Amino acid sequence: ILGGRSAGRQPRDLGRRFWENRSCFDSQSGGPAMIKYQTLPQMLDDRSRGAAAIGYLEGENAEKSLKLSDLRRRALGILHHLQRLGAKPGDKLILHVASNEQFIDAFWACLYGGIVPVPVAVGISDEHKHKLLRIARQLGSPYLYTDRKLRDRLAEFATGLGGGEPWASLGARTFTVDRLDDMSREGTPAKLSPDHVAFIQFSSGSTSEPKGVVLTHGNILANADGAQRAARFTEQDVSLSWMPLTHDMGLI
Numbered sequence: 001i002l003g004g005r006s007a008g009r010q011p012r013d014l015g016r017r018f019w020e021n022r023s024c025f026d027s028q029s030g031g032p033a034m035i036k037y038q039t040l041p042q043m044l045d046d047r048s049r050g051a052a053a054i055g056y057l058e059g060e061n062a063e064k065s066l067k068l069s070d071l072r073r074r075a076l077g078i079l080h081h082l083q084r085l086g087a088k089p090g091d092k093l094i095l096h097v098a099s100n101e102q103f104i105d106a107f108w109a110c111l112y113g114g115i116v117p118v119p120v121a122v123g124i125s126d127e128h129k130h131k132l133l134r135i136a137r138q139l140g141s142p143y144l145y146t147d148r149k150l151r152d153r154l155a156e157f158a159t160g161l162g163g164g165e166p167w168a169s170l171g172a173r174t175f176t177v178d179r180l181d182d183m184s185r186e187g188t189p190a191k192l193s194p195d196h197v198a199f200i201q202f203s204s205g206s207t208s209e210p211k212g213v214v215l216t217h218g219n220i221l222a223n224a225d226g227a228q229r230a231a232r233f234t235e236q237d238v239s240l241s242w243m244p245l246t247h248d249m250g251l252i
Helices: 013-020 040-047 068-085 100-113 126-139 148-160 164-172 217-231
Strands: 053-059 062-067 092-095 116-119 143-146 174-176 197-202 212-216
Touching: 040 068, 040 100, 040 217, 053 068, 053 100, 062 068, 068 100, 068 143, 068 174, 092 100, 092 126, 100 116, 100 197, 126 148, 143 148, 148 164, 148 174, 164 174, 197 217, 212 217
Parallel strands: 092 116, 092 143, 116 197, 143 174
Antiparallel strands: 053 062, 197 212
């Protein structure tokens, strides 16, 4: 992933140099290729003015289309609730939901608010729960976005490990999707730049402690721009993905 860096370390100069002095060329004009947007929310603001939409395939006969304008509205509505909970720009939020739609809504809510989402997969084994708790310990005092059932399972598991006190801190900073009864009020978007952290992607942690990679808005936009140019995608193309959103390729 272009310009990625480990969580807690100083940003690599490569990411900024790549952003400011891109050496790739536009395939049509032959001139230097310029990235159109500075941040991911700026991109969604622009794209949501048209008819573009994202589709969710939940089964053979279960398909849903959501216009990007509605995604933007829902994200800002969720941001309002996160800010009421106390989340501020730069705070970390563990994103732990099974629904792709709920994941995308909350992910963009974080991006708009400058809150750093940390995707963690929902699994059926205790190891998945243990991974989340280890990541929470690394992050310090993160928020948690999940549903009521998953929250209760995590609380029971943490208490069984003798981690009642650490869970009490995380539990108090948890927002459950079940509480989203009203998204009519918009949160306040943060002032962002390409160097602001967009999200943190953690490794599986199967062989050691999970390791986080910090990705900025500039990193993601440069990566997406390069992929678009290499594959020659246009606005008429439709992209289909079956990869989990907690996987780097599934998300980016």
